[in-house]
Amino acid sequence: MSAIDLFLSPATDGRRPFIVGHRGASGLAPENTLSSFSLAIEMGADAIEFDVHQTSDGHPVVIHDELLDRTTDGKGMVNSTDIKTLRKLDAGSWFSSKFRGEKVPTLEEALELVCRNNIAVVEIKHGSEFYEGIEERIVNAVESESRWKERTVFIAFNPSLLQKISELDNELKTGLLIVDPPEEYLEILDDFGITSVFPRWEKMKAESVHIAHRKGYSVHPWVVDREEDARKLLELRPDSISSNYPNMLSGIIGRSDAS
Numbered sequence: 001m002s003a004i005d006l007f008l009s010p011a012t013d014g015r016r017p018f019i020v021g022h023r024g025a026s027g028l029a030p031e032n033t034l035s036s037f038s039l040a041i042e043m044g045a046d047a048i049e050f051d052v053h054q055t056s057d058g059h060p061v062v063i064h065d066e067l068l069d070r071t072t073d074g075k076g077m078v079n080s081t082d083i084k085t086l087r088k089l090d091a092g093s094w095f096s097s098k099f100r101g102e103k104v105p106t107l108e109e110a111l112e113l114v115c116r117n118n119i120a121v122v123e124i125k126h127g128s129e130f131y132e133g134i135e136e137r138i139v140n141a142v143e144s145e146s147r148w149k150e151r152t153v154f155i156a157f158n159p160s161l162l163q164k165i166s167e168l169d170n171e172l173k174t175g176l177l178i179v180d181p182p183e184e185y186l187e188i189l190d191d192f193g194i195t196s197v198f199p200r201w202e203k204m205k206a207e208s209v210h211i212a213h214r215k216g217y218s219v220h221p222w223v224v225d226r227e228e229d230a231r232k233l234l235e236l237r238p239d240s241i242s243s244n245y246p247n248m249l250s251g252i253i254g255r256s257d258a259s
């Protein structure tokens with residue numbers, strides 16, 4: 001089974017959930033940077049979640065907000081900034097002077113680092129209604145290296161956006177981000193070619209996981225940072241758990257040898 005098929009398969013064989021570093025190890029390093037991703041991997045993350053927006057000249061880049069202001073020393077919208085300007089920005093100092101000079105990664109840089117041995121969970125923040133041509137650009141990027149394609153799942157809150165990704169390449173894997181319990185959404189997943197659900201962890205119940213597994217979908221709750229919450233969530237047998245502190249999760253459940 002390929003790495004991404006294993007990551008997205010319901011863990012009904014009793015395997016422990018995979019650990020997802022949310023925006024890397026973003027409790028300990030500047031979110032969505034290569035340093036944050038490397039640290040998460042060192043700490044035992046099997047997968048790295050990160051967010052993608054697009055520059056004014058059409059480059060998919062890794063940053064959480066539409067605006068540069070919170071996580072860089074720049075100002076304004078990502079989609080009114082060209083790649084040359086964006087790459088001069090400092091995306092580390094806002095977090096700590098130790099990370100001065102950290103850049104906003106391109107999508108390719110992030111995939112190159114993460115997919116060497118791990119899984120990339122790529123959240124597409126907006127589709128082409130906001131970023132013209134972004135779906136084609138992202139699909140072309142991930143298709144350019146077979147290893148990237150075999151180790152990537154695309155996630156989004158908008159099922160139509162994920163459907164577009166599948167229409168461009170039906171081998172690509174997708175997961176729907178949801179806030180409510182998964183069982184309310186399972187009926188629509190097939191229609192959009194979606195193979196997994198990524199619910200907010202707070203509303204999850206053991207029954208939610210059972211129902212999803214019975215229908216063949218894996219369940220990937222986000223984002224748990226307190227150890228006592230993680231221990232409760234583990235009892236529900238999810239397929240992965242994401243955290244800003246992947247070291248907390250590997251401290252509880254150990255490291256996987258699957259990545």
Ligand code: G3P
Nearest residue numbers: 049051123177198222242
């Ligand atoms: O992994 C899902 C989660 O990242 C969605 O919320 O705001 O952290 O991107 P956000």
Ligand code: CA
Nearest residue numbers: 049050051123
């Ligand atoms: Ca995200």
